[in-house]
Amino acid sequence: MSSLLQGVNLYLIGMMGAGKTTVGQLLANHLGYRFLDTDSVITQSAGRSINQLFAEEGEPAFRQLESDVLAQVCAYTQLTVATGGGIVLRRENWSYLHHGLVVWLDVPVELLYTRLAEDTTRPLLQDADPHGKLRSLLEERTPLYSQADLKITVREEETPEEIANRIIEAIPSVVKPQVSH
Numbered sequence: 001m002s003s004l005l006q007g008v009n010l011y012l013i014g015m016m017g018a019g020k021t022t023v024g025q026l027l028a029n030h031l032g033y034r035f036l037d038t039d040s041v042i043t044q045s046a047g048r049s050i051n052q053l054f055a056e057e058g059e060p061a062f063r064q065l066e067s068d069v070l071a072q073v074c075a076y077t078q079l080t081v082a083t084g085g086g087i088v089l090r091r092e093n094w095s096y097l098h099h100g101l102v103v104w105l106d107v108p109v110e111l112l113y114t115r116l117a118e119d120t121t122r123p124l125l126q127d128a129d130p131h132g133k134l135r136s137l138l139e140e141r142t143p144l145y146s147q148a149d150l151k152i153t154v155r156e157e158e159t160p161e162e163i164a165n166r167i168i169e170a171i172p173s174v175v176k177p178q179v180s181h
């Protein structure tokens with residue numbers, strides 16, 4: 001599989017709670033790739049949590065940091081990258097994402113809500129109606145997530161390991177042909 005990918009990076013996209021971080025780590029192990037999480041790179045280099053960054057700098061500043069990290073990450077190969085849920089929002093980010101293979105973890109809103117109901121680390125969900133907020137974010141972002149090379153629709157009972165295996169099985173059907181010189 002790794003030879004088929006020829007070092008091309010995998011980018012996981014999807015809503016918060018979709019499992020990008022969880023599944024991304026497993027995928028990296030399977031592929032012998034390194035794992036990177038854009039949210040973690042941002043929080044580690046800023047020395048602040050995502051909640052703090054949103055509160056103290058605002059969402060636009062966070063989005064700029066996210067684009068900066070993505071631009072840097074793209075210089076490397078053999079990476080599995082878990083992205084932030086909003087990475088799809090900026091057009092410029094797509095020019096980076098399309099350097100690699102983009103996989104959308106598509107998870108029903110009910111399941112996202114169950115997973116994140118007790119979670120306070122996602123600032124966009126600190127809302128009077130977190131369920132409605134998830135629904136409206138997904139509706140707004142679905143056309144953007146749909147630009148992925150591969151869509152994996154996640155079922156409720158599926159484990160992260162099963163999802164990672166399903167992605168590995170599907171990669172040959174979408175891998176981009178390499179240009180030979």
Ligand SMILES: Nc1ncnc2c1ncn2[C@@H]1O[C@H](COP(=O)(O)OP(=O)(O)OP(=O)(O)O)[C@@H](O)[C@H]1O
Pocket residue numbers: 014015016017018019020021022023039082083084085115122158159160163
């Ligand atoms: N297949 C799964 N089955 C059960 N729980 C899962 C599954 N995938 C992820 N989870 C759980 O759901 C929560 C969110 O997962 P994770 O942090 O990987 O999502 P994410 O897509 O990276 O979200 P974000 O965009 O906010 O970073 C975690 O508690 C994780 O353990």
Ligand SMILES: O=C(O)C1=C[C@@H](O)[C@@H](O)[C@H](O)C1
Pocket residue numbers: 015016039050083084085086087121122123124
């Ligand atoms: O969906 C989003 O906009 C976000 C998802 C998380 O990964 C973080 O990047 C942050 O909480 C914003």
Ligand SMILES: [Mg+2]
Pocket residue numbers: 020021022037039082083084
């Ligand atoms: Mg994550």
